[in-house]
Amino acid sequence: MENTLKEYKTSLEGLNTLEIQKRQEKYGLNKLVEPKKQHPIVLFLSQFFDALIALLLIAAIAAFLINDIIDASVILIAVLLNTIIGFVQEYKSQKAVEMLKNLVTKTAIVKRNNEIKEINSCELTIGDIVLVSEGDKVSADLKIIEANDLTADESYLTGESDAILKEINDELYMDSNILSGNAIGVVKAIGMSTSIGQIAEIVSEKSDETPLQKKVGHVGKVISLIAILVCIFVFILELFRGVPLVETFMTAISLAVAAIPEGLPAVLTLTLALGMQKMAKSNAIVRKLLSVETLGSCTIICSDKTGTLTENKMTVTDYYFLNKDKTMLIGNLCNNANLNNGKIIGNPTDGAILKFIDDNSDIGEISYKRIDETPLNSNRKMMSTTHRLDGENIITLVKGAPEIIIGECKYIDNEGNIEILSPKINKMLCEKISEMTNKALRVIGFAYKINNEDLIFTGLMGLIDPPKSNTIKAIEECKNAGIQVKMITGDHSKTAEAIARDIGILTDGKVITGEKLDELSDEEYLAIVDDIQVYARVKPMQKMRIVETLKNKGNIVSMTGDGVNDAPALKKASIGVAMGSGTDVAKESADMVIKDDDFGTIVKAIKEGRKIYDNIKRFIKFQVSTNVGAIITIIGASLLSLPLPFNPVQLLCINILMDGPPAQTLSMEGAEKDIMHRNPENGDILNKNTLTKIFISGLVMAIGTIGIFAYKLTNSNIKTAMSVAFTLFVVYQLFNAYNCKANSHKSSKYLYAGIISSFILQLLIIYLPQLQTVFRTAPINIFDWVLIILTGFTIIISEKIVNKVI
Numbered sequence: 001m002e003n004t005l006k007e008y009k010t011s012l013e014g015l016n017t018l019e020i021q022k023r024q025e026k027y028g029l030n031k032l033v034e035p036k037k038q039h040p041i042v043l044f045l046s047q048f049f050d051a052l053i054a055l056l057l058i059a060a061i062a063a064f065l066i067n068d069i070i071d072a073s074v075i076l077i078a079v080l081l082n083t084i085i086g087f088v089q090e091y092k093s094q095k096a097v098e099m100l101k102n103l104v105t106k107t108a109i110v111k112r113n114n115e116i117k118e119i120n121s122c123e124l125t126i127g128d129i130v131l132v133s134e135g136d137k138v139s140a141d142l143k144i145i146e147a148n149d150l151t152a153d154e155s156y157l158t159g160e161s162d163a164i165l166k167e168i169n170d171e172l173y174m175d176s177n178i179l180s181g182n183a184i185g186v187v188k189a190i191g192m193s194t195s196i197g198q199i200a201e202i203v204s205e206k207s208d209e210t211p212l213q214k215k216v217g218h219v220g221k222v223i224s225l226i227a228i229l230v231c232i233f234v235f236i237l238e239l240f241r242g243v244p245l246v247e248t249f250m251t252a253i254s255l256a257v258a259a260i261p262e263g264l265p266a267v268l269t270l271t272l273a274l275g276m277q278k279m280a281k282s283n284a285i286v287r288k289l290l291s292v293e294t295l296g297s298c299t300i301i302c303s304d305k306t307g308t309l310t311e312n313k314m315t316v317t318d319y320y321f322l323n324k325d326k327t328m329l330i331g332n333l334c335n336n337a338n339l340n341n342g343k344i345i346g347n348p349t350d351g352a353i354l355k356f357i358d359d360n361s362d363i364g365e366i367s368y369k370r371i372d373e374t375p376l377n378s379n380r381k382m383m384s385t386t387h388r389l390d391g392e393n394i395i396t397l398v399k400g401a402p403e404i405i406i407g408e409c410k411y412i413d414n415e416g417n418i419e420i421l422s423p424k425i426n427k428m429l430c431e432k433i434s435e436m437t438n439k440a441l442r443v444i445g446f447a448y449k450i451n452n453e454d455l456i457f458t459g460l461m462g463l464i465d466p467p468k469s470n471t472i473k474a475i476e477e478c479k480n481a482g483i484q485v486k487m488i489t490g491d492h493s494k495t496a497e498a499i500a501r502d503i504g505i506l507t508d509g510k511v512i513t514g515e516k517l518d519e520l521s522d523e524e525y526l527a528i529v530d531d532i533q534v535y536a537r538v539k540p541m542q543k544m545r546i547v548e549t550l551k552n553k554g555n556i557v558s559m560t561g562d563g564v565n566d567a568p569a570l571k572k573a574s575i576g577v578a579m580g581s582g583t584d585v586a587k588e589s590a591d592m593v594i595k596d597d598d599f600g601t602i603v604k605a606i607k608e609g610r611k612i613y614d615n616i617k618r619f620i621k622f623q624v625s626t627n628v629g630a631i632i633t634i635i636g637a638s639l640l641s642l643p644l645p646f647n648p649v650q651l652l653c654i655n656i657l658m659d660g661p662p663a664q665t666l667s668m669e670g671a672e673k674d675i676m677h678r679n680p681e682n683g684d685i686l687n688k689n690t691l692t693k694i695f696i697s698g699l700v701m702a703i704g705t706i707g708i709f710a711y712k713l714t715n716s717n718i719k720t721a722m723s724v725a726f727t728l729f730v731v732y733q734l735f736n737a738y739n740c741k742a743n744s745h746k747s748s749k750y751l752y753a754g755i756i757s758s759f760i761l762q763l764l765i766i767y768l769p770q771l772q773t774v775f776r777t778a779p780i781n782i783f784d785w786v787l788i789i790l791t792g793f794t795i796i797i798s799e800k801i802v803n804k805v806i
């Protein structure tokens with residue numbers, strides 16, 4: 001002990017405050033995956049490293065060189081506004097992501113300054129004195145300096161499911177579970193340098209880009225390319241027409257700024273971040289920003305049974321005893337739960353058995369000292385304990401999945417008589433099991449052996465675990481929404497079948513066991529995967545194959561899990577969902593953590609995801625229409641040998657105005673009325689249909705703007721004509737924002753406020769003398785206003801017609 005303390009420069013009193021601070025600075029926080037974090041200043045400066053901003057800065061310099069101070073300043077203000085908007089959005093979403101990360105915290109008990117206290121486990125540092133006891137999860141790699149009957153489960157590291165006895169100078173690894181006893185240890189390694197950290201590094205390889213990320217990136221690139229080509233084209237054309245170089249150059253750059261949807265990623269991020277915050281409030285903590293929209297396109301949910309679909313509040317309602325006393329004894333001793341005034345503490349199955357024994361027998365008096373335990377594990381599906389019977393003899397008590405236990409038993413204990421477990425008795429027991437499983441009961445079998453002799457079967461208990469009150473409704477909701485629900489459970493296939501039927505998961509499909517699944521070839525499995533609705537007696541590693549196969553069928557799969565063994569499947573799933581009560585490793589691997597373990601929360605999250613998906617579609621449609629409209633207007637005017645209807649400053653204004661309030665508020669729209677009554681959208685967010693609509697909107701705007709501009713040129717000066725065209729184009733955008741609004745139960749008040757505030761801004765630009773100088777606008781008379789509003793209205797009519805036709 002002395003050596004260990006010396007090695008890590010600490011003492012039994014623990015570290016002092018100063019030392020803790022020093023070490024935390026030196027070693028960093030005890031976190032598995034450090035989130036990428038940028039200092040606000042770095043984040044702000046990074047906004048300037050952007051091709052468009054660089055172009056704008058060049059334009060500003062050009063304007064300055066030809067002594068056009070006003071334009072130069074306006075461009076600089078545009079740059080500043082763009083960077084500030086970008087910065088605020090990114091900073092806000094970074095903060096939101098961080099905040100959500102902190103919702104999943106773990107704690108550790110430490111001794112510091114000679115005081116025992118509970119701290120957030122990320123604050124642990126090298127040399128900390130940590131106390132662990134039964135049921136704890138170790139929060140760093142520890143070297144043990146004191147141990148009492150300590151056993152730990154390290155199956156996630158070693159693959160061995162046995163409890164490992166730990167003594168002084170042994171190591172306890174981060175994220176292992178303490179199965180029994182207690183200990184004091186010195187922190188040896190933290191964060192990524194722990195054993196699990198090194199594994200986590202391998203596990204946390206960058207996951208694929210999510211569908212939306214790809215789509216938005218792609219659309220952005222295509223439009224940018226078109227915009228740049230158009231800019232070059234207009235630049236050359238205007239130059240040939242004899243317009244001065246600097247002016248054409250500035251027009252080309254402003255057009256690029258207005259036509260390239262550079263605001264999209266920022267609005268996208270913010271929309272997703274806000275969506276995450278909202279979901280966290282209803283117990284769904286999204287750990288990865290972009291899995292929010294993947295949720296919206298989810299086609300299949302694979303869900304755990306116990307605790308997720310059911311209450312995990314067990315009660316023994318049925319039994320079959322060959323030897324009642326022995327069964328009760330096993331149930332009582334091979335058990336890790338406790339009863340406190342009738343309240344269960346610990347494993348619900350164990351607790352229910354304990355309660356049943358408490359109410360129905362007085363076997364509780366008898367006790368043998370426990371000398372060993374093989375804990376329950378999701379592969380073996382049973383637990384066993386070994387006890388000292390008397391001086392020489394030991395007894396091993398086993399309880400767990402009945403068919404597995406019966407398979408290992410050679411004898412039965414028939415009221416004290418040991419008889420061979422004959423095929424006839426086997427058949428009788430199977431019938432008893434069927435009787436119970438058909439009633440949706442979880443069946444537990446009991447057996448024992450003395451010393452190294454054969455296992456003797458003693459009886460069965462059947463436990464009911466009722467579905468949660470909201471489960472049936474949530475499953476119904478999924479069906480209406482075109483989402484398939486599959487149950488994956490470690491439980492008996494008949495139990496799973498009965499419950500699945502009760503709650504509506506099993507309708508016309510099949511039940512398959514993990515064992516059967518292993519017998520199928522990949523082709524055979526792929527052929528029937530659509531029909532399988534329930535997977536029973538599944539081992540965690542089999543979940544991986546289920547996810548892969550469903551994904552191969554083109555599905556977006558959400559998969560739940562809680563154990564360390566579930567981590568690979570959670571990684572593989574489109575949306576890995578970890579239970580709030582699950583292991584930290586599962587949570588680290590998941591995209592989303594369901595704090596209340598409730599299936600209904602997953603469905604709620606999907607609904608929210610769909611809403612976000614819709615809203616993203618809305619502002620993309622809106623913004624891209626503006627971009628397309630601007631491109632067609634400029635190129636159209638140029639081709640028709642007209643002067644350009646907007647000057648560079650006006651183009652920049654259109655850009656900022658439209659990336660601003662309308663786009664932002666479109667992302668805040670409520671859910672469509674039919675949001676959970678339509679099939680998941682697995683396709684392109686910008687499919688041919690939407691693209692056609694966008695093009696038509698852009699075309700309508702361009703024709704109207706050019707038409708009115710040409711008309712005004714005939715009866716007024718160019719300044720007025722440009723002011724009218726500019727205002728009309730803005731009014732088109734505002735009407736188009738209205739086109740994109742949701743058909744929701746919630747009012748679109750933010751959108752309306754955004755539209756109105758943009759309109760007021762436009763009025764100021766037209767009528768405020770100072771702004772008139774900056775934007776080179778002239779006042780618009782009432783007759784022109786009528787013209788503008790009527791022409792602007794065509795975008796609403798055309799949208800209605802287009803929606804009918806396409």
Ligand code: ADP
Nearest residue numbers: 305306349350381382399400401489490491492
């Ligand atoms: P699920 O996948 O529905 O959560 P579990 O993993 O909890 O199922 O349980 C799987 C199987 O393990 C059960 O059907 C049962 O046979 C066995 N089992 C569960 N809990 C216990 C327990 N406390 N003691 C012994 N065996 C258990």
Ligand code: MG
Nearest residue numbers: 304306490562
């Ligand atoms: Mg489970």
